[in-house]
Amino acid sequence: MLLSIESSCDDSSIALTEIETLRLVHHAKISQEAEHARYGGVVPELASRLHAVDLPRLLEGIRSHFCDISAVAVTNEPGLAVTLNEGVMMAKSFAIFQKLPLVPVHHLKGHIWSLFIEKPTRLPLLVILISGGHTMILRVEGLEAMEILATSMDDSVGESYDKVAKMMGLGYPGGPIVEALAREGDPERFDLPVPLRNSPLIAFSLSGLKNAVRLVVEKLGGAGAMSEQDRRDLAASFQKAIIAHLVQKSRKLFAAESIPDVALVGGASANLAIRGAFERLCGEFGKRLHTAPLEFCADNAAMIGRYGIDALAAGYGIDPSQIRVRPNRKLQSGMKL
Numbered sequence: 001m002l003l004s005i006e007s008s009c010d011d012s013s014i015a016l017t018e019i020e021t022l023r024l025v026h027h028a029k030i031s032q033e034a035e036h037a038r039y040g041g042v043v044p045e046l047a048s049r050l051h052a053v054d055l056p057r058l059l060e061g062i063r064s065h066f067c068d069i070s071a072v073a074v075t076n077e078p079g080l081a082v083t084l085n086e087g088v089m090m091a092k093s094f095a096i097f098q099k100l101p102l103v104p105v106h107h108l109k110g111h112i113w114s115l116f117i118e119k120p121t122r123l124p125l126l127v128i129l130i131s132g133g134h135t136m137i138l139r140v141e142g143l144e145a146m147e148i149l150a151t152s153m154d155d156s157v158g159e160s161y162d163k164v165a166k167m168m169g170l171g172y173p174g175g176p177i178v179e180a181l182a183r184e185g186d187p188e189r190f191d192l193p194v195p196l197r198n199s200p201l202i203a204f205s206l207s208g209l210k211n212a213v214r215l216v217v218e219k220l221g222g223a224g225a226m227s228e229q230d231r232r233d234l235a236a237s238f239q240k241a242i243i244a245h246l247v248q249k250s251r252k253l254f255a256a257e258s259i260p261d262v263a264l265v266g267g268a269s270a271n272l273a274i275r276g277a278f279e280r281l282c283g284e285f286g287k288r289l290h291t292a293p294l295e296f297c298a299d300n301a302a303m304i305g306r307y308g309i310d311a312l313a314a315g316y317g318i319d320p321s322q323i324r325v326r327p328n329r330k331l332q333s334g335m336k337l
């Protein structure tokens with residue numbers, strides 16, 4: 001069995017996956033959302049202290065399986081340095097103590113492998129990754145063949161939902177809250193700009209849209225003066241603009257890439273309106289859309305374990321003392337992930 005550990009942001013999670021059958025034997029997660037909600041976003045120092053308490057608690061829960069574990073996988077990049085450290089330290093100690101190989105896992109590759117939990121790996125894929133930290137499109141052909149085709153120049157999709165929620169005085173994380181409000185709102189009420197609409201660039205940019213939302217909030221007298229209908233209409237108008245942006249830029253890449261299978265992954269891929277828009281776009285191009293089950297869209301250790309199994313088989317297990325945390329390597333279009 002492979003033990004996997006995830007602590008790149010505000011979720012402590014561990015999983016056990018059977019290496020031969022890919023069966024997910026155990027998966028547990030302690031989310032810190034409630035603790036960070038009062039600050040309207042993740043506070044790294046607080047997150048790190050909570051991981052230090054929660055990760056050992058989760059490990060204690062699988063004590064009866066300790067002797068069945070033959071390898072360990074852990075997220076070592078990208079993420080918050082102080083939270084990645086907590087997971088890496090626990091994984092490293094466990095692997096050294098039990099004399100096991102350790103597999104370092106790139107968090108974004110983990111999100112892509114969320115598609116393969118309890119399933120065989122199926123590549124190539126054109127992947128749209130939308131999370132709290134990243135927005136990108138990738139051509140994924142293998143463990144070492146993942147090319148970044150487009151990235152966000154500023155905020156990510158998840159982050160912009162979080163910021164819009166915060167501006168309207170709502171909770172954290174903002175994604176599910178804004179999506180629920182948008183369902184009841186009028187997307188035509190506020191005329192928000194679709195980012196980079198007239199630019200030939202195949203890239204994403206969300207800070208201008210965020211500022212446009214800020215101006216509307218100010219014009220309405222601030223978050224406190226907004227009615228429930230104002231919030232619904234603004235959420236719907238914002239979501240309409242962000243979807244138009246994602247679809248416009250993706251359409252250009254869909255036309256250029258012959259890969260017939262497309263996947264939408266990352267925390268914001270739980271958004272049903274975004275899923276629906278990509279279903280329609282794929283339909284237009286005769287491509288098939290793949291998504292992970294909703295429970296595995298957000299950060300979790302099951303996806304880290306699933307990637308860990310393929311990486312272990314490819315010879316990427318290392319001596320645990322050699323693992324390094326790499327919090328924020330810059331990721332740009334044209335680079336390999």
Ligand code: KG4
Nearest residue numbers: 131132133158173175176267268271298299
């Ligand atoms: O992948 P994830 O769990 O963490 C990172 O790797 O960043 O993504 C978390 C992000 C948060 O910003 C959250 O607001 C967003 O995903 N999110 C959503 C939805 N559910 C979560 N964004 C839009 N619509 C949703 N339904």
Ligand code: ZN
Nearest residue numbers: 131267298299
């Ligand atoms: Zn993530």
